[in-house]
Amino acid sequence: MKLTAWAVERDGERGRNVHLLVTVEAESDAPRAPVAMNLVLDRSASMRGAPLAAAVEAAQLLVERAGPKDYLGLLTFDGVPEQLVPLRLMDKEARADLAETLSGLQAGEGTALHEAVESGAAAVRRLFIPGARPKLLMLTDGEPSVGLRALADFRTLGTKVAESGLTLHALGLGRHYLPEILEALTAPSGTSFTHVDDAEGLPVAAAALVAELYGEVGTDARVYVKPSGFSELLCRHRYPARVDGDALSAGLGSLSQAFPRRALFTGRLELADWTLGVTTTWTENGDTRRVAVPVQRVLPDSPEGRFIRAVGVELDLVAAESAAWKALLRRNPIAAEKSLSEAEEGLRELVRLAVEEVPAKRHVERLADLRVAVEKRAGEVPALVVRRARAADARTGLSVIQPVPVLPARKAGS
Structure with a gap:
């Protein structure tokens, strides 16, 4: 498994925050389970x-x-x-x-x-x-x-x-x-x-x-984060999370080749001197593996720091988009406009960050459809677009949006 844990410290609305991104990715040549x-x-x-x-x-x-x-x-x-x-x-x-x-x-x-x-x-x-x-x-x-x-x-x-x-x-x-x-x-x-x-x-x-x-090579993957110097710690992705002793853990589910699973955590600092202990477990070939992942501190404008920021911006974007659709369904155009504006600002920020792994273009069409619906204040919200938006919200929230892989061509006559 390829395991990384990057942490970036930034100013937040209520003081200093640390954003931790943990990535678990199966090796492309790892033997898969039946x-x-x-x-x-x-x-x-x-x-x-x-x-x-x-x-x-x-x-x-x-x-x-x-x-x-x-x-x-x-x-x-x-x-x-x-x-x-x-x-x-x-x-x-x-x-x-x-x-x-x-x-x-x-x-x-x-x-x-x-x-x-x-x-x-x-x-x-x-x-x-x-x-x-x-x-x-x-x-x-x-x-x-x-x-x-x-x-x-x-x-x-x-x-x-x-x-x-x-x-x-x-x-x-x-x-x-x-x-x-x-x-x-x-x-x-x-x-x-x-x-x-x-x-x-x-x-x-x-x-x-x-x-x-x-391509599945591991199951029951879980990330444990043990904070020190923090007043609170939140898992931003919607994985099933729980408190395990003095750590917060999130279940990532199954691990497949070329489908990395990521979990973003945000914590509010209480002390200037802080640490994060990260451990990952998963089941492979019937055995439970447990590996400590060293946390690498990165700068906000480094490639790793920009990647962390882009993941967080995308989570905020799809949450605002979902809130806008819900407001439209409740016939509340003012709230819909406010949430849509937040989503569009998130889209602009993704464009500015220009992180290849978190492309802004996958949100453009849905937000354009949403803008039309908000401006028309349509009595009947397009059902197809709502479903597409909510599916994107669900997949982004669990960090499973991936490029479509190219499968080998079918054999002639098959």
């Missing part, structure tokens, strides 16, 4: 046509890229979930069977989202594969219409899934799904969810997920 994953695929009426065809193509990509030690299963749902293919080792015969089942899927009626996740998780828990972390990958374009529908029920379910040892990933397609539900389901696993505007964008999003899922 995958044991149930695909939970929405085939409700709204998926009929192009959405279902794109979803099948994305699932076929997962089948195609599976290794000889990977296990995949398929659960589909409309008004009723059905485990069409049990989790099986992806040998030649199983791969062909799963691909054939996917190609024959047809849309139904209703969306039993809660029951589908419950059933999919139960199927995975019945199978133990040494060295593999059990997973669910859910793809949906709709809001639940059958069974439990309250957000609180999905929060409880997401926590239950994570506490049982499963990791849940999700893709939300189009304009009908509810981002709050997908975040409630995925946040306890430390994965967030991905938004896809339309069926055409689904294969690209699936390609990024394939690289992440099939």
Whole structure:
């Protein structure tokens, strides 16, 4: 693992602050763990046509890229979930069977989202594969219409899934799904969810997920920060955090090749003389690793200092953007304008910092859409843009926004 901890001291609104950025990145040549994953695929009426065809193509990509030690299963749902293919080792015969089942899927009626996740998780828990972390990958374009529908029920379910040892990933397609539900389901696993505007964008999003899922080399990563000389310490990213003795810890979830996980902490100084002790743990090949990470103090205008500042600015930007959309939904244009102005100032600051790893351009289109909505004070806020914004908020908050990796070209005839 590549482990770094950079700290920069700066003036804050209430005195001197220290910003600590911890990065954990798996080596690109580290051996990956086998995958044991149930695909939970929405085939409700709204998926009929192009959405279902794109979803099948994305699932076929997962089948195609599976290794000889990977296990995949398929659960589909409309008004009723059905485990069409049990989790099986992806040998030649199983791969062909799963691909054939996917190609024959047809849309139904209703969306039993809660029951589908419950059933999919139960199927995975019945199978133990040494060295593999059990997973669910859910793809949906709709809001639940059958069974439990309250957000609180999905929060409880997401926590239950994570506490049982499963990791849940999700893709939300189009304009009908509810981002709050997908975040409630995925946040306890430390994965967030991905938004896809339309069926055409689904294969690209699936390609990024394939690289992440099939590149996992470590699980249950956690960062411990022990402060001295501070009056308070806050984890800025929305990882599950807790107090561990005299340290604050944050769970980073799984670690995949070329997908670094970062955690930003901000602390208010009480003394001029301060220290931060950083330790990272993770599970690899069944063994728990614990490594102390030396903290390097950097200057605000150094490349490392600018990087830390850019990460913090982006977190503030997406938080302000989310607040602006919420204000619009509550018919409060004054609050929306104020939050949008804060987000636009954050965008300008990202441009000034010019940090390649935190590009300003990925926020330009959404903020432009938001500016139009605020100025029009539209009675109906564009649902698609709201979902895209909230997905970006969820992924930025868990530091999992990554460039889309380029996968090897498919072989002819495959």
